[in-house]
Amino acid sequence: MRDQLELLWELQKIDLDLKHIKEERERYPREIKKLDERMSIEKERLQTEKGKVDLLEKERREKERQLSSSQEKIKKAEGRMSEVKTNKEYQALLTEIETIKGASSREEEEILQVLEEIDELKKDLSKREKEVAALLEKIEVEKKSTQERMAQDEILWKERMERREVLSKQIESKLYKLYHTLKEKRQGVGVVNVKKETCQGCFVHIPPQMFIEVQKNNEIIRCPNCNRILYFKGEGKAK
Numbered sequence: 001m002r003d004q005l006e007l008l009w010e011l012q013k014i015d016l017d018l019k020h021i022k023e024e025r026e027r028y029p030r031e032i033k034k035l036d037e038r039m040s041i042e043k044e045r046l047q048t049e050k051g052k053v054d055l056l057e058k059e060r061r062e063k064e065r066q067l068s069s070s071q072e073k074i075k076k077a078e079g080r081m082s083e084v085k086t087n088k089e090y091q092a093l094l095t096e097i098e099t100i101k102g103a104s105s106r107e108e109e110e111i112l113q114v115l116e117e118i119d120e121l122k123k124d125l126s127k128r129e130k131e132v133a134a135l136l137e138k139i140e141v142e143k144k145s146t147q148e149r150m151a152q153d154e155i156l157w158k159e160r161m162e163r164r165e166v167l168s169k170q171i172e173s174k175l176y177k178l179y180h181t182l183k184e185k186r187q188g189v190g191v192v193n194v195k196k197e198t199c200q201g202c203f204v205h206i207p208p209q210m211f212i213e214v215q216k217n218n219e220i221i222r223c224p225n226c227n228r229i230l231y232f233k234g235e236g237k238a239k
């Protein structure tokens with residue numbers, strides 16, 4: 001029976017590993033999805049900021065076109081100066097030139113303002129770009145390590161399943177069935193260690209005489225409280 005209990009104990013450890021891997025398998029895709037979502041949010045945000053700069057650049061080009069057309073008009077008006085014959089015409093032309101000059105200096109001012117805005121945004125943007133690049137790199141590393149853990153878990157899963165197959169054949173079918181039933185009812189744990197007269201499954205004290213028997217690992221003894229099969233693997237020293 002001692003051998004049987006030892007095999008059962010090993011099976012229990014394997015089943016807990018498998019349970020853990022199963023939970024991880026469900027968790028990993030969610031984790032990766034979350035990382036992907038974060039990545040696209042950051043990229044989108046950066047794109048919006050770049051869009052703002054593009055819009056201002058467009059505005060600047062538009063204003064520069066206006067300015068050069070104003071300057072063209074001034075040149076033409078000034079060219080007409082020599083053809084002026086009367087004082088009235090001269091005054092009118094002068095007023096026209098002044099008006100266009102006024103507009104053109106406003107345009108110049110506006111261009112400067114837009115340029116300043118662009119500079120400011122570009123400074124922020126290059127800072128943001130560096131931050132986002134660093135963040136994306138971090139996310140990529142996280143994603144990769146998650147994928148690596150997934151791959152490792154798959155290898156572990158295969159190994160554990162193979163060993164499980166061997167063990168389940170070595171364990172007497174009656175004991176195996178009992179273990180299986182208990183495992184189903186008790187959150188995946190059918191056989192538990194006993195430490196300091198305490199069941200490590202439900203943490204309830206067991207009678208001293210029972211503890212003495214359990215330490216021998218010679219028979220199937222079940223916890224009076226949670227019904228699980230009790231196993232003694234030694235105080236402290238791990239097997």
Ligand SMILES: [Zn+2]
Pocket residue numbers: 199200201202203204223224225226227228
């Ligand atoms: Zn118990």
